[in-house]
Amino acid sequence: MKAMTRKPVKRFSTVNLLPRERRRRHARFAAMRDTGTILTARGAAALALLLSLPACLEAPSPPPRNVVLITFDTTRADVLGVYGGDAAVSPAFDALAARGTLFLQAQAQAAVTPVAHASILTGLNPYNHGLRTLHGNRLYHLPGTIPTLAARLQDLGYDTAAFVSAFPCSRRFGLDQGFEVFDADFGGAPEARIGPAGNISTGLAQRDAAATTESALRWLAGRDRERPYFLWVHYFDPHDPLLRPPVPRQEPFMDGFPRFSEMEEALTRDPERFVADYVKDPDLMRSWLRRLYRAEVSWADTQMGRLFAALDADGGLEHTVIAVTSDHGEGLGDHDWWGHGILYQEQLHVPLALAGPGVPRDLLVQDRVRHVDLAPTLLHLAAGSDFGHKVDGISLLPLMTRRAAGDEPRAGELPGPAYADAVTLMRYGAVFDPGVSEVRDDQLYVWIDSNLKWIRHRLHADRSELYDLEADPGEQVNLVPVRPRDAGRLDRALEEEHPMTAEIDFSLPEDDEVRQRLKSLGYVD
Ligand SMILES: [Zn+2]
Structure with a gap:
């Protein structure tokens, strides 16, 4: 596999953590703490000796930094205040961006x-x-052989904990790898049954941002303070209308539109009338959904703000690198798509802000960066380390440092073209109307080089698309007919990066071991 090709391990020079030595030091300090708070003369001498020891063994190094990663599910960048959205939606995110890099x-x-x-x-x-x-x-x-940020930080001596808010981030998908604590407690809600073709509904297996935050705060309060930690918190509220903020928190965003509970009542009372009044009017539906959506993002932002306030009160912020992003955006009616799963920019352009020690303050980075750059950046910032093998992303710290100084980045400091794919387009985002399903028989691949974006339709090549994201950020004018050479160039680059010659076969043969295992778990019929 291309990315796993072993190359000589490159280490960043600032801090080279030695987990075993650090653990020994932690043990010494823990022992010291346990002997009591009043220092006897003997204790003072021992303390002086202890404090002198590390200096004798190695050059002084800054303490490892804690890492907090927050992922908002389904959050378009343009809904947040700092990206031109309503400032009332995202005060916590916007404040974080202001004291760090956006x-x-x-x-x-x-x-x-x-x-x-x-x-x-x-x-x-x-x-x-x-x-x-x-x-x-x-x-x-996620195969167990693929190293994760959590596993890497664990190797470096970190405590690791994750608090996720929905089934698509649960253990079933292998995203728990490297986390000692993996909290996916959805209050006993049943997981949706997974059909023979493997299609699932996220259904009830989700929890409110407030509940997830409570669990994360409990863990933070009880953690071992002698050790650095990596905390991942995932918020799901903006994903769909099932999770919604308390009514008073919806009101400021609804602007006279009916609240969700009223919509539900209308649907129950007279489904035909409901469809006639709302669903069949896409503009009305879009307008209403966008209001509810802003309320949901705002609720998650409020909960994230509680988390930051707790870190601040604890004195932990100065030792903590914080990264906030979303996994993807949401259609909300753009390109005739309500949910997500396809690859226009309302789905792929995600918010990303970093703050904390080592992160330039008050910096806006215009350069296109990618999700794959995030884990290398966090490893670099937190522990002066890397994955120890080649990954597709690069650390963004050199780029940030250059931009903060007003300099141009050097070779290798700018991320390369951005890749994305959508290899199954099944049923997504049907809003209320069971007749509306977002099914496309296709496989999509994206390659963004500079401002040109190529969307390869693998099963329907004649539908492939080319956009100039600077001139046409809304991706309305397909340039394939007028710029066929650029289309060909990007397609070749994409093919070179990831040959798409083999069909991806998602079918599951009878008697397959995986099928039997899923059957025994009750996942398939
Ligand atoms: Zn998502």
């Missing part, structure tokens, strides 16, 4: 929850990490 052009590598998260957590494009789909009985699980 990336104006960050790209997801997929618009499907587990696939995109796997790229965030491994630094690998989907064809290299192997988790390709949400639905399906094959290629939905």
Whole structure:
């Protein structure tokens, strides 16, 4: 596999952590703490000796930095205040961006929850990490052989904990790898049954951002303070209308539109009338959905703000690198698509902000960066380390440092072209109307080089698309007829990066071992 080709391990020079030595030091300090708070003369002498020891053994090094990664599910960049949206939606995100670095052009590598998260957590494009789909009985699980950010930080002596809010981030998809604590407690809600073709509904297996935050706060309060930690918190509220904020938190965004509970009542009372009044009027539906959507993002942002406030009160912020992004965006009616799963920019352009020690303050980065760059950047910032093998992303710290100084990046400091794919387009985002399903018989591959974006339709090549994202950010004018050479150039580059010659077979033969295992778990009939 291309990304796993072993190359000589390159280490960043600032800090070279020695976990065993650090653990020994932690043990010494823990022992010291346990002997009591009053220092006797003997204790003071011992303390002086202890403090002198590390200096004798190695050059002084800054303490390792904690890492907090927050992922908002299904959150378009343009809904947040700092990206030109309503400032009332995202005060916590906007404040974080103001005290750190905001990336104006960050790209997801997929618009499907587990696939995109796997790229965030491994630094690998989907064809290299192997988790390709949400639905399906094959290629939905991150192989145990793929190193994750959590596993790497664990090796470096970190405590690791994840608090996720929905089934698509659960253990089933292998996203728990490297986490000692993996909390996916959805309050006993039953998982949706997975059909023979592997199509699932996220259904009830999700929880509110407030509940996820409570669990994360409990863990933070009880953690071992002698050790650095990596905490991942995933919020699902914006994903669909099932999770919605308390009514008073919806009101400021609804602007006279009916609240969700009223819509539900109307649907129950008279489904035909409901469809006639709402669903059949796309403009009305879009307008209403966007209001509810902003309320949901705002609710998750509020909960993230609680988390930051707790870190601040604890004095932990100065030792903590924080990264906030989303896994992908949402159609909300753009390109005639309500949900996600396809690859237009309302789905792939994600928010990304970093803050904390080592992160330039008050910096806006215009350069296009990718989800696969996030894990290498966090490893670099937190521990001065890397994955120890080649990944598809690069650390963005050199780029940030150059831009903060007003300099141009040097060779190798700018991320390369951005890749994304959608290899199964099954049923997504039907809103209320069972007759509306978003099914496309196709496989999509994206290659963005500079401002040109190529969308290869693998099964229907004649539908492939080319857009100039600078001149046409809304992707309305397909340039294939007028710029065929550019289309060919990007297609060749994409093919070179990831040959798409083999069919991806998602079918599951009878008597297959995987099928039997799923059957025994009650996942398939
Ligand atoms: Zn998602």
